[in-house]
Amino acid sequence: MWYFAYGSNINLRAVTEWCRHYAHRSPNLKAGRPGVLDNYRFSFPIFSEYWGGGIADIVYDPGKYVQGALFDLTEADMLILDAKVGRKLDPGGKDIGVYRRIEVKVAPLGKGEPVKAVTYQGLSADRYHIPPTQHYMDSVIQGAYSFGLSMMWVSYLQSFSTQVGKKPKPPGYGDAAPRM
Secondary structure, three states: OEEEEOOHHHOHHHHHHHHHHOOOOOOOOOOOEEEEEEEEEEEEEEEEOOOOEEEEEEEEEEEEEEEEEEEEOOHHHHHHHHHHHOOOEOOOOOEOOOEEEEEEEEEEOOOOOOEEEEEEEEOOOOOOOOOOEHHHHHHHHHHHHHOOOOHHHHHHHHOOOOEOOOOOOOOOOOOOOOOO
């Protein structure tokens, strides 16, 4: 299935570090291609303990767009990303986590026909801006560069105000008593 990544999931290193942190196999995000999701805008209404600040979401907004990367993933890969973004289902199959999967139509950047893809959208009804950490934004910007997103999009990403934060650390790093 096609998956459209737009936040930290666009950065292979960030996904790999998270997977290592939580003992998951890393999904295959190497063969991505740039894409554009029309009629949505980029926002930061969700707080992440892992990142220590706001994390990306998309909000329906006619006339706006979000650039990201398209990946052809298996359902097993998507289940790993579900865990990463906090997607959870109740016994009846209703989304109750941080994000839900939605189906969208994404146009490849440049040439090509639009494709149906799955992406994540936050469940929170609150739409307050929570500034992301500089480390989080650096990760998103590095991912945007790595998949060849437009310089205009990269400049847009660089325009967001950020807060000082700490880089996420793997479990056990610095939280155990020193050995004598």
